[in-house]
Amino acid sequence: MKQRIITGVIAGSAFLGMLVAGGYYYAALILIMAIIGYYEYIRMFGLQNFRITSIIGLLLLLWLAVPWEMDAFAFGIHLNLDAVLWMAMFILLTITVTTKNRFVIDQAAAVFLGAVYIGFGFHYMISTRLLETGGLFYTFLLFICIWCTDAGAYFVGSKFGKTPLWPTISPKKSIEGAVGGIIISVIAALCFAWFNPELLSYGKAVGIGIIIGIIGQLGDLIQSAYKRVKGIKDTGTILPGHGGVLDRVDSWLIVFPFIHWIGILVQ
Structure with a gap:
């Protein structure tokens, strides 16, 4: 219990400090949390050895997590969400063919679902803080x-x-x-x-x-x-x-x- 309280106070204080600071500080913290969360998810589903597919999932997650539509992250990038989701799905399904089902459809679905589940969740944590x-x-x-x-x-x-x-x-x-x-x-x-x-x-x-x-x-x-x-x-x-x-x-x-x-x- 003592360890739980100490961790909670330290982590909670750091999180609230970044939340109040806002901007890129808070966004960076959220993206780091998203990456760690994705790694936990990949490991939990036993997908850490499929490095290429895990990287594809990570790239999809980061694309979804960053609020490109907000002025602070525009950078001249025009988000085509349908194309990004479809291309990630297509690549993962293609890998099931090229690996001759060493990487199977269930695993492709798990990678895709994890990236969407975690990516969208963290996306809206950032975009809420960036509301004008x-x-x-x-x-x-x-x-x-x-x-x-x-x-x-x-x-x-x-x-x-x-x-x-x-x-x-x-x-x-x-x-x-x-x-x-x-x-x-x-x-x-x-x-x-x-x-x-x-x-x-x-x-x-x-x-x-x-x-x-x-x-x-x-x-x-x-x-x-x-x-x-x-x-x-x-x-x-x-x-x-x-x-x-x-x-x-x-x-x-x-x-x-x-x-x-x-x-x-x-x-």
Whole structure:
């Protein structure tokens, strides 16, 4: 527990410092986390020995993670997302042919899915911070609601949890804890609305709190599901007492894209 607390304080302070600094500092940290997370994913699926395909997946991930559409990253590059996704898929499938199925379709699918899953998730962590209006505010809003959901689900579940939420995936989670997490997320979002009602109305705060409370816990269950299939507890060891990067960002990877795609942050 002591090691977990020390790691949490040091890593959390460094992360929050970069988040406040914003710009290329925060973007660089997020991209480094994306690369580490991708390596954990590749190793978890036993794909680290397929170097060419792993590199292709990494390049796809980085292309997806960098918000080329934002002014800070434009560099004269015009993103054609459909072409990038199709070309990566085509190359991976071609390699299954050229290797005579030493690299098979299942592995190609795993590389492609990992790059998209991790790449898009980290992309929206960067682009949220780079919003022209309220970038820091909204980024803190999403992170705080995610963390409050986790804390609320844990403490309410520990105290009142009796009904299993999804025992075959995560036996310790309860329906009572899940509801508690959603409620705490809504309370946190309402605090943000009280702090700056010009950027966030109370009605929108309730909606965001509920969505993050539900989707954040689903993101946690998604990672629990594939870790259970692989028979592992943690995706890595880079954060002593906390596991790997993917262990810490399971909810982030789902919440940030989802919130953007439903358009709820649009003023």
